[in-house]
């Protein structure tokens with residue numbers, strides 16, 4: 046006897062349909078039993094009703110920072126969505142985010158086990174992998190100390206205050222020469238294309254003691270592919286949450302795997318060269334210092350944590366990867382904002398002229414004297430919110446927030462974009478206005494306002510490159526503004542709509558850079 050249930054299934058027998066129904070009931074019961082009970086006094090998280098299999102993917106859409114901000118207005122600062130079969134808690138609002146990441150930091154410091162993370166640095170990334178807490182902490186400490194030693198420690202002998210200042214100054218001046226020659230030859234330039242190589246060279250110098258030419262194919266193909274990386278690891282990528290999507294062909298995923306493979310190959314080559322030429326008495330850069338740690342097993346002196354050599358030396362992959370995409374995206378946005386707001390650019394030129402003049406290159410120590418530039422940078426971070434979410438977090442134990450129960454191992458999205466555009470925190474949040482960060486008389490930076498901008502995360506997972514990032518954006522911009530006026534191409538309208546990803550980029554565009562009076566054009570640089 047045959048019974049037709051659904052046209053797509055075709056005819057199935059009564060016994061087959063009975064088995065199917067029993068299986069569905071069993072799965073449902075097991076899932077109900079596995080669901081952690083909500084402890085007394087706590088509430089179930091609010092949120093939109095999910096569809097079977099896909100959850101709330103359709104409502105989240107292609108711009109999760111916008112859709113999840115809209116949902117927070119409806120469900121409050123702590124709510125739950127489902128991406129595929131996986132529940133995700135979304136945090137918004139300054140107070141709730143500070144409560145979770147600062148006051149309950151340990152409980153929200155994990156990383157979720159996502160499909161895409163397995164391909165980053167062969168699954169051994171410091172930032173993305175699900176390392177046990179002891180291993181992650183030991184690696185993070187090592188990374189911070191390496192950055193301090195090779196970037197920000199004060200230099201006593203050189204004309205620069207620290208290695209970082211030397212790298213940025215030199216690369217900034219190369220960039221100026223390069224833009225001059227591109228302008229001469231082509232009459233316009235693509236900001237991201239040139240900024241990204243200069244920024245990559247700064248972190249490459251610190252990590253590997255090496256710089257690339259602006260035309261180096263290997264570096265160019267890598268840094269220009271960083272968009273694909275961000276698109277896949279940005280919060281809400283469906284194939285991280287809906288397992289069967291991994292098996293469907295995807296151009297973005299293919300490019301993501303390709304960029305990871307190429308990145309790993311380049312990193313392995315640079316690390317191998319360091320092992321081959323390693324000299325304990327001459328530690329040249331971060332890679333050498335990490336190799337030295339492995340040799341000494343210094344890491345194990347004060348702790349019981351065992352971290353493999355691969356995971357120690359692999360830290361350099363994270364520093365290099367995180368160190369170029371974030372900063373070049375910030376700088377590229379800054380140049381686009383200069384063009385979009387010419388009156389702000391004019392005021393910045395005036396500030397630089399008055400405080401620095403034309404006889405010397407700006408320095409990091411000029412920061413307190415350039416409050417408008419500092420305010421412009423803060424407003425660029427706030428308004429673009431180019432890192433709309435932090436890297437996804439994960440709860441490390443059963444916990445609660447705002448009276449809602451959140452089980453262990455729940456994936457958590459932290460909506461930085463919402464905080465930076467929250468009308469409760471900012472007056473007229475959608476307008477670009479650097480003055481909001483200046484004191485009433487316009488002579489000083491209002492640091493309290495500045496601290497409200499959320500760009501580097503908070504708490505245990507807060508970005509370890511924040512000091513480097515802020516210094517680099519400042520000094521590159523000061524050098525560029527001292528020497529150039531930036532304009533759009535005649536008749537072209539700038540499209541400032543961001544493209545969603547881990548780091549949101551503006552659309553690629555062509556701009557003009559005209560030398561400021563007193564800065565004559567020199568030859569080409571590489």
Ligand code: HEM
Nearest residue numbers: 172364367368371372435436500501502506508509510514
């Ligand atoms: C403008 C520049 C930068 C911005 C806006 C930025 C922002 C961020 C954000 C939002 C996170 C995630 C925080 C979280 O998950 O809660 C992060 C993590 C991280 N950043 Fe940055 N970053 C910048 C520059 C850098 C630089 C220059 C480096 C290294 C030299 C760096 C290294 C890292 C690392 C290793 C992590 C992972 C930390 C961990 O998981 O423990 N970042 N960054």
